[in-house]
Amino acid sequence: MTNKEERNILETITFYSGILILIILLSYLGFRIFQNDSNPPELLVSLTKDPNSAGNKYKVEIENMGQKTAEAAKISFELYYKGKVAGKAELEIDFVPQRSKEIGFIVFPGQQFPGDSVVINSISYIQP
Incomplete structure (x- = not known):
């Protein structure tokens, strides 16, 4: 048994x-x-004016839709007023990991009047 x-x-x-x-x-x-995973970083940049501040302060959202991390992302901006460049700013972010979002702020110093528009002049990054 x-x-x-x-x-x-x-x-x-x-x-x-x-x-x-x-x-x-x-x-x-x-x-x-x-x-x-050979798709490179794909950075999407969006700007919104900060309503709580005087002058020209903008919130910048950088979203990486790609499959790889972007290092040392540098974005250049130009503020236009009445068709002419009234100011320049640059934002640098160390890392923008894949499928993530980073937030930064840019301020155009010395500009008391509101700009007509902000143009993204260039986006550069290093792919590790």
Whole structure:
């Protein structure tokens, strides 16, 4: 006579559920490792005027939609007033990780009058 230990139904369900979750997790991680991550950083910049400040202060949101991190992102801005360049500013952010958003602020010093528009002059970054 053999002494066979029977599992209860809850133990069996828990065991097989754990195995299934482990297989799914390992499959997903394996897929991510071998996935082609050659897409470069894709930086999207949006500007909004800061309503709580006098002068020309703008909130800048930089979103990286790409698959790689952008390092030393430098963005140049020009403030226009009546069709002429009234001021220049530059924003530099050390890291913009993949699929993330960074926030910064720019101020055009000495400009007491509101500008007509702000133009993004250039965007540069280093791809590690």
